[in-house]
Amino acid sequence: MDIADFFDTFFEEAEELLADMEQHLLELDVDDPDSEQLNAIFRAAHSIKGGAGTFGFSVLQKTTHIFENLLDHARKGELTLRADLVDTFLEAKDIMHEQLDAYRNEEEPNQEAYERICQTLQQIALEEIGQTLDAPAAPAPTVEKKASASAEAAESLSPSERHLLVALLNVNEKDRTLLVEELEQLGEVKSHSGDEKRYEVALTGDVSADDIEAVMCFIIEPEQIEISVVEVEEDATASSDVGAPAPIAEAPADVAEPAVPAAAKPVDKAPSPEKSAKPAPKKAVAESASIRVSVDKVDQIINLVGELIITQSMLDQTVSDLDDQSVGNSSLQNGMSLLQRNARDLQEAVMSIRMIPMEFVFSRFPRVVRDTAGKLGKEIELITEGKSTELDKSLVERITDPLTHLVRNSLDHGVEMPDEREALGKPRVGKLVLSARHQGGNILIEVRDDGAGMDRDRLLAKARENGLNVSDNMSDEDVFQLIFAPGFSTAKEVTDVSGRGVGMDVVKRNIQGMGGRVEIQSKKGEGTNTRIVLPLTLAILDGMSIKVGSETFILPLSTVLESLQPAKGDMYAMAGDDVVLKVRDEYLPVIAIHEVLDVENAITDPTKSIAVIVQGEGRRYAMLVDELIGQQQVVVKNLEDNYRKVPGVSAATILGDGSVALILDITGLHRLSRAKKEAGKQVNYPHLSYYQEAELS
Known part of the structure; x- marks a missing residue:
């Protein structure tokens, strides 16, 4: 198995880490930063850097390395955070995401963007802390000072004079075999032996502990890995050439550890805060209880269940056509009723696999609201409701873009400027609510604001100007639907956010393509509620x-x-x-x-x-x-x-x-x-x- 087989897993986990990083950055209070949030941001960058280095994604590794160094100063209190610095950190996260997408598509990342963000981060370091961030270099395993004399000796050894002893704790045979194969891709495996409780692999080569851990953590938990540096003697190396396990150097006289060779020194993980702030074992157990499954495999199961339901319907039709008085028909009817119940339960269970919470959609909007409000000079409070409400994965992916346009439209056309709101007796901070809830066989997604609302007369005047067939007797609901007409816009000027008359018609068309509809309720001066009604699934x-x-x-x-x-x-x-x-x-x-x-x-x-x-x-x-x-x-x-x-x-x-x-x-x-x-x-x-x-x- 080639190391490239882990690419997809790395891409998925890096996406999740970048999403977590963005969420923590958006929630960060620059006046009183939470150390746990800063540590979480640092951990995300550190993990991405390790994986990127392992897989040879050098541009992503270098970008993340410089970013990680700056985050390290921030979490140590050496860098005072400000809103503009958080904006720069968010920009760095965006560029890292673009680099990740480039590698996913087997393309080279944008060199200009890479150089620009690195220069910006370096400039911040120079101006704020008077330092130049270190250029990324291949990390070497650090060692714990268990016995100072042996530690100093081991640290001075070259790759040819020492090897890494990788201990796998409580790992089953199948995973052990896979991990040994992966270690062979990183260096030369000199020996491996042990049992499920503790299995030791001796590895030589110019490889770092971070690289090893980055690969291992895609299969097992960090707590199941111990990495030690072991000195290699000349005759020990020679003996491995004939297939015998390489003997490990004897311990110095002042150190005695029967379980681990005394010359071995465990890699020092204590100083790194990401290790000290690891999830509790309970969480690790929960994560190991889940598996990643390709969407294509789930779709295949759903298609098979669909065919099963069709077959069950055919059998049910056949049974219903039989004479009720025929011998054995009662048992057949009971069997069909049981099959029908089981088929429906199976269908609901399989469909639930594709259902994911709306939190995956809503989590994108704090950034959208922050950036859009900043461009417009408005103050917005975002409130999300019903994040646990579930929707079919295929619909979640397709609803994001229409919902983004509705949010941006609400911020631009709905919520007033702070001074204007204050003059109207409203709070300076506008309120935008994203909510989701189930209703029957549908899901209702709402975008509500407490802004100016829609002006019926203005909409009708604009519609006549555009040559649309309208009348003064139209209901408010029909008038509000005019905003979905192609080319329709009431914006007084074109901005980066809106005003070109494109988008809302596409929103409606896309939602209709999902079997849904859009409804609008609005009251002038009080706000607008745009409701999307979607089926829970399209299957x-x-x-x-x-x-x-x-x-x-x-x-x-x-x-x-x-x-x-x-x-x-x-x-x-x-x-x-x-x-x-x-x-x-x-x-x-x-x-x-x-x-x-x-x-x-x-x-x-x-x-x-x-x-x-x-x-x-x-x-x-x-x-x-x-x-x-x-x-x-x-x-x-x-x-x-x-x-x-x-x-x-x-x-x-x-x-x-x-x-x-x-x-x-x-x-x-x-x-x-x-x-x-x-x-x-x-x-x-x-x-x-x-x-x-x-x-x-």
């Missing part, structure tokens, strides 16, 4: 099976509000051949699925159809269907990957009888209906004269 959903003609379709259950039998007196014909249904003093656009999707042999009399009231993009519609079949769990199959994009259809699924059913896109169907009319393909609702003529605007 399996609860759906409502409906029948139109001879076709079966699926409506996402989260979009279904109610169903009713339309009455003739509640149907109205509008100008432009539109039809609306009156439901409790609200007029809902009617979508006849058989007309929009050209389904034959469907019920054409609306009073004999069923109107399913659904919601999409914050609006409600009445969909005319022939029959409600029932609720069922369906496995979502991407239609675009297997066929092509179909208007009005979001995905497909396989039913219990093996047939394919299309999963309908509510807003897509409405847009398709409008598009057909505008293109001249008349959507002929049967007997328009059948409906009442409505004098509605």
Whole structure:
């Protein structure tokens, strides 16, 4: 096994360390810095430096080394922290992240950025503490002064005159074999022997204890490693050439340690604060109880569980078609019920593997808010709620960018300048809240601010200026949705943050692509609440099976509000051949699925159809269907990957009888209906004269 096999693990752990570093830097109180936070920042830099050196990532190693030296002065109280210094530290962290990404993509890091940040850090050291930071050099193992005479002798030995004794404590045979192979990549293994309790490996070569520990810690805990320096005698080295274990030098007369050769001196880890502040053993046990698994493997399991659910549905359909009085049918029914419960429990357990807390998303925003507020000259307090709320990993990755744009938009357009807020009787510090919570089969993510709110008249005026079809009778909800129109912006001037009229339309499109919707509530002078409603997962959903003609379709259950039998007196014909249904003093656009999707042999009399009231993009519609079949769990199959994009259809699924059913896109169907009319393909609702003529605007 080559050392490159550990690259992915290093990249993942370095990402986590950089994230922790940023969090601690953002939380750091420069007036009264917490020593534990400073130590944690230093430990993160130290760990990244060690790993980068081991894997040959020299630019990252050198950058981190200089940064680590400066952090060392800060934690010792020799460097007085200020807000601008923390900003520089955050910039250094960003450049380290860029270097990490470059190595991940097998590219060379940006040399100009590397030289710039190193020069900046050196300048800080020169101005603040009157020193020039040491250039990075290959670290040599340090030794504990157990016996001063032997210690001084060992320190003066060259690599050819001594070797490192690496002791593995409580390591199983499989891991021991792997670790010995890795040590062979770092130097020459002269001997190795022992048992699971203590296994010793003698290693020669120009390798440091830090390098060894950096590799080992990807497999075992630091507490399971002991590294000692051992003097090598001439005849000892020669004996190893014939395959015999190399004898270890006898101890000086004044030192006697039967468990460890007396000439060996354990590497000194005490002075390093990152060692003294190690996690408690309890935490180490918890970490060892978890494993890293490729997302591809999890996706494969989810796909197999989906196929299992489809097969279970097919068996259930077959069993239901059997004669209830047939011999043994009762046992078969009971077995199928048990299989159904187990399949659902298995599906929920597997899906939970992909679920990760929203904290992974929210943790990015303290930096976003800090940087954006600094550019705008505003004072912002960020509050996060519901960080433990879980969401599918694929959605977490895709929601980050839209959420970032909403946050930046709220800071720029929502929260007022401090002086303006003070004049209005508000606190100078604006409040921005990020929250997440579950509601049914959905997750609700909200971005709330206590800023100026949206100006309805200004939005309408801007919409008319952009040539949009608007009216003064539009509801507030529809007016607020105008900000998602392409090219729409109410900013008075273009800034680094916003004002170009791009972004919000992309936000809405991306969220719709995830099967979600965006809702906006705002009150002038009090603030704005932007709510994102998303399904918990895109792999399996609860759906409502409906029948139109001879076709079966699926409506996402989260979009279904109610169903009713339309009455003739509640149907109205509008100008432009539109039809609306009156439901409790609200007029809902009617979508006849058989007309929009050209389904034959469907019920054409609306009073004999069923109107399913659904919601999409914050609006409600009445969909005319022939029959409600029932609720069922369906496995979502991407239609675009297997066929092509179909208007009005979001995905497909396989039913219990093996047939394919299309999963309908509510807003897509409405847009398709409008598009057909505008293109001249008349959507002929049967007997328009059948409906009442409505004098509605």
